[in-house]
Amino acid sequence: xxxxxxxxxxxxxxxxxxxxxxxxxxxxxxxxxxxxxxxxxxxxxxxxxxxxxxxxxxxxxxxxxxxxxxxxxxxxxxxxxxxxxxxxxxxxxxxxxxxxxxxxxxxxxxxxxxxxxxxxxxxxxxxxxxxxxxxxxxxxxxxxxxxxxxxxxxxxxxxxxxxxxxxxxxxxxxxxxxxxxxxxxxxxxxxxxxxxxxxxxxxxxxxxxxxxxxxxxxxxxxxxxxxxxxxxxxxxxxxxxxxxxxxxxxxxxxxxxxxxxxxxxxxxxxxxxxxxxxxxxxxxxxxxxxxxxxxxxxxxxxxxxxxxxxxxxxx
Amino acid sequence: xxxxxxxxxxxxxxxxxxxxxxxxxxxxxxxxxxxxxxxxxxxxxxxxxxxxxxxxxxxxxxxxxxxxxxxxxxxxxxxxxxxxxxxxxxxxxxxxxxxxxxxxxxxxxxxxxxxxxxxxxxxxxxxxxxxxxxxxxxxxxxxxxxxxxxxxxxxxxxxxxxxxxxxxxxxxxxxxxxxxxxxxxxxxxxxxxxxxxxxxxxxxxxxxxxxxxxxxxxxxxxxxxxxxxxxxxxxxxxxxxxxxxxxxxxxxxxxxxxxxxxxxxxx
Numbered sequence: 001x002x003x004x005x006x007x008x009x010x011x012x013x014x015x016x017x018x019x020x021x022x023x024x025x026x027x028x029x030x031x032x033x034x035x036x037x038x039x040x041x042x043x044x045x046x047x048x049x050x051x052x053x054x055x056x057x058x059x060x061x062x063x064x065x066x067x068x069x070x071x072x073x074x075x076x077x078x079x080x081x082x083x084x085x086x087x088x089x090x091x092x093x094x095x096x097x098x099x100x101x102x103x104x105x106x107x108x109x110x111x112x113x114x115x116x117x118x119x120x121x122x123x124x125x126x127x128x129x130x131x132x133x134x135x136x137x138x139x140x141x142x143x144x145x146x147x148x149x150x151x152x153x154x155x156x157x158x159x160x161x162x163x164x165x166x167x168x169x170x171x172x173x174x175x176x177x178x179x180x181x182x183x184x185x186x187x188x189x190x191x192x193x194x195x196x197x198x199x200x201x202x203x204x205x206x207x208x209x210x211x212x213x214x215x216x217x218x219x220x221x222x223x224x225x226x227x228x229x230x231x232x233x234x235x236x237x238x239x240x241x242x243x244x245x246x247x248x249x250x251x252x253x254x255x256x257x258x259x260x261x262x263x264x265x266x267x268x269x270x271x272x273x274x275x276x277x278x279x280x281x282x283x284x285x286x287x288x289x290x291x292x293x294x295x296x297x298x299x300x301x302x303x304x305x306x307x308x309x310x311x312x313x314x315x
Numbered sequence: 316x317x318x319x320x321x322x323x324x325x326x327x328x329x330x331x332x333x334x335x336x337x338x339x340x341x342x343x344x345x346x347x348x349x350x351x352x353x354x355x356x357x358x359x360x361x362x363x364x365x366x367x368x369x370x371x372x373x374x375x376x377x378x379x380x381x382x383x384x385x386x387x388x389x390x391x392x393x394x395x396x397x398x399x400x401x402x403x404x405x406x407x408x409x410x411x412x413x414x415x416x417x418x419x420x421x422x423x424x425x426x427x428x429x430x431x432x433x434x435x436x437x438x439x440x441x442x443x444x445x446x447x448x449x450x451x452x453x454x455x456x457x458x459x460x461x462x463x464x465x466x467x468x469x470x471x472x473x474x475x476x477x478x479x480x481x482x483x484x485x486x487x488x489x490x491x492x493x494x495x496x497x498x499x500x501x502x503x504x505x506x507x508x509x510x511x512x513x514x515x516x517x518x519x520x521x522x523x524x525x526x527x528x529x530x531x532x533x534x535x536x537x538x539x540x541x542x543x544x545x546x547x548x549x550x551x552x553x554x555x556x557x558x559x560x561x562x563x564x565x566x567x568x569x570x571x572x573x574x575x576x577x578x579x580x581x582x
Contacts, residue, residue: 046505048501048504049472049501050471180358180359180528185572207501207502209502210573211564244398248502248503249501251502251503251505251506252502252531253505253506253509253529253531253532253534253535254531254534254535255530255533255558255570255573256534256557256558256559257532257534257554257556257557257558257559258534258555259534259535259536259537259554259555260500260534260535261506261509261510261513261535261536261540262505262506262509262535263504263506264506264507265503265506268471268473268474269471
């Protein structure tokens with residue numbers, strides 16, 4: 001890429017994304033989230049469904065306009081995708097979607113769909129078959145249609161298509177949740193390996209914490225539109241600090257044969273159209289204090305009053 | 316509590332299923348006991364779901380089943396369609412993987428909860444409604460009376476799966492087949508559903524067949540575990556034994572393939 005690299009590859013600052021439906025209150029799907037991805041780094045974004053992780057990913061791709069906040073990729077602001085041709089500098093952001101049954105065009109051969117990506121990158125040396133080989137599929141499959149593949153194979157084709165555009169930032173929006181259990185870990189590892197190999201950053205979104213743990217260098221936990229905790233994967237796993245992260249990790253059943261039922265997090269995710277005052281997690285938090293109900297914890301890496309920085313540094 | 320009872324509620328012996336001349340099950344043996352959760356593990360394509368569907372007589376068209384599925388002194392495979400209809404949904408119920416597709420999107424929760432109840436139990440509209448509200452309370456849906464009037468899309472995924480479980484429990488079944496009931500859900504919601512299933516099994520003395528690929532889920536709720544591979548049960552035994560000291564190499568390979576190594580637990 002010719003774009004000058006200053007700071008992280010992807011930086012998202014105080015991003016707010018709103019969904020507007022006529023006759024309904026405005027839903028703040030992403031309510032001031034900040035996130036960074038460095039080149040060659042794999043960041044796992046986890047959280048329950050409805051917490052805004054997919055919306056964040058779509059905003060990074062320009063599929064959703066931001067109400068406020070900044071998204072920069074390689075130092076350039078990301079503009080919403082319109083009818084015009086994408087700014088060539090921004091085709092370095094490529095996305096692999098959740099459902100490979102609907103993200104591939106059923107009426108075009110997969111080779112032709114991968115060739116679209118190659119044309120975007122102005123790459124005449126690589127053939128679609130080369131890319132199929134890289135994702136572990138036989139070269140001859142380029143002449144086939146999507147329906148001739150299994151779910152895991154289709155997702156590999158979708159990854160090949162994203163890689164064809166020579167991305168500097170690859171985004172996977174729940175790329176494994178539509179796949180069989182046996183294919184999930186394989187596809188996740190493949191995405192990691194291919195991204196790291198090509199020096200691209202990978203933002204991997206999933207609600208499956210065990211897979212994220214497997215492939216991510218850093219982990220970001222999102223709750224109701226906000227990133228509540230970030231840190232290196234091993235650290236977060238060994239010592240989760242935000243009560244929500246703790247609850248999330250405690251809910252994973254362990255296959256130890258002991259018959260221990262996982263801990264339940266009481267309550268439901270509140271309506272994002274009407275989030276609770278103060279800390280967004282306070283109605284479900286077991287350690288709730290008075291300050292949590294009044295003031296929103298606006299700091300990182302752990303957005304929780306239990307882990308507040310020194311009071312002097314807060315205004 | 317009927318959990319201590321050791322009575323076979325349903326026995327599957329030498330179940331073979333072939334679809335279009337292709338064998339999917341090659342002689343499956345399973346025993347479900349009242350008040351116990353029997354976990355059925357294995358990769359996709361190993362025949363877990365087919366086993367569950369065979370019990371309910373819901374196999375796809377053109378499939379042939381042989382062997383024996385003994386329930387209440389009868390063989391379900393030999394039973395005429397009419398009689399099977401009386402068992403299915405009443406004595407043996409099923410919960411499917413995706414509550415977004417297993418519930419009817421255009422019918423109110425009340426209708427979905429009461430229709431089969433009125434058919435199978437022959438009770439009136441008012442009684443059925445009362446029972447439906449009680450069922451929703453049992454699966455811990457907040458405001459059951461209000462919930463009856465709503466449609467599935469107005470609930471979250473976890474709540475929908477609770478409703479699907481309530482639908483399955485409506486006619487007081489003896490056997491519940493849960494096919495990947497938590498796969499489509501978040502871990503925090505999954506924890507709630509697993510606790511609910513375990514509680515219902517203990518309180519109502521249900522015999523539960525829990526089909527799942529997730530060995531963590533298996534370890535949390537199942538009493539007995541069977542592991543399937545290529546249409547055959549390769550290993551059966553108590554949960555602790557199968558997951559800690561697997562005897563079959565395939566079970567060991569499944570455990571080794573886990574992203575989180577067994578024993579190394581989250582805090």
